[in-house]
Amino acid sequence: MALSLRSLFRAVTALAAALLLMVGMAPQALAHDSVVGGSVKEGEVLDSFPREITLEFSGIPKEGFITFALTNTDTGEVIFTEEPAADGRELKIETPEGVDPGPGNYQVGFQITSSDGHATRGSITFEVAGASAANDAASASAQPADSGSATADPELSGALKFIIAVGGVLALLAVVAMLFMKFRKNEEEG
Structure with a gap:
């Protein structure tokens, strides 16, 4: 079981690395000058x-x-x-x-x-x-300014999407690491 668990961990790590690389390169690859x-x-x-x-x-x-x-x-x-x-x-x-x-x-x-x-x-x-x-x-x-309204910056939305994507990949890696540690602990006990 250790071999298949290690293989699973490597595959998920490789997938996460590939996703992180794609997310990191996406803004340059898709963005024409604006x-x-x-x-x-x-x-x-x-x-x-x-x-x-x-x-x-x-x-x-x-x-x-x-x-x-x-x-x-x-x-x-x-x-x-x-x-x-x-x-x-x-x-x-x-x-x-x-x-x-x-x-x-x-x-x-x-x-x-x-x-x-x-x-x-x-x-x-x-x-x-x-x-x-x-x-x-x-x-x-002559009228008071509305301090509660703000306009969205289009660059912020792209940066925010990037941060969310990276956060998602990191969360996926954390879950895989926890599962790996749990299976490893169960393997040692059993």
Whole structure:
């Protein structure tokens, strides 16, 4: 029985090690570069149309096939398309002279070649409220801030999933070790 128990323990240990390795490599293998910051944030309400739009990515996009397109989502009109200037992880476009679409809902669509070599598409939406935004901001600052609400960080959810997966593997290893010790004790007694 000791031989089969040892074999079982080795198999479970090898399986747990393989799972831990897969979980550890999964974020790199599955993650294309994504927007992690910039001058325009998802869902942000601006007072005026930005003269410059910068998006910061999680990795350094590769050169070639990089395009930004600014669209008015209220009308579906593509306002302009431009190849952004690259500075490390940041890609920047400038609003062309004479372009000032005014208040409305907008989307910065992007197509990049991620640092992992894969083509990646995505978008960031924002709103330009114009003069009404200043009035809304003034009335919002007069009201007390809601300290009980928090927005979820998308990076946190990925990290949290990783921690939970590693915790699960470690818990599995602990159960196997306890079973192994119990069987070994029973074998010695019997």
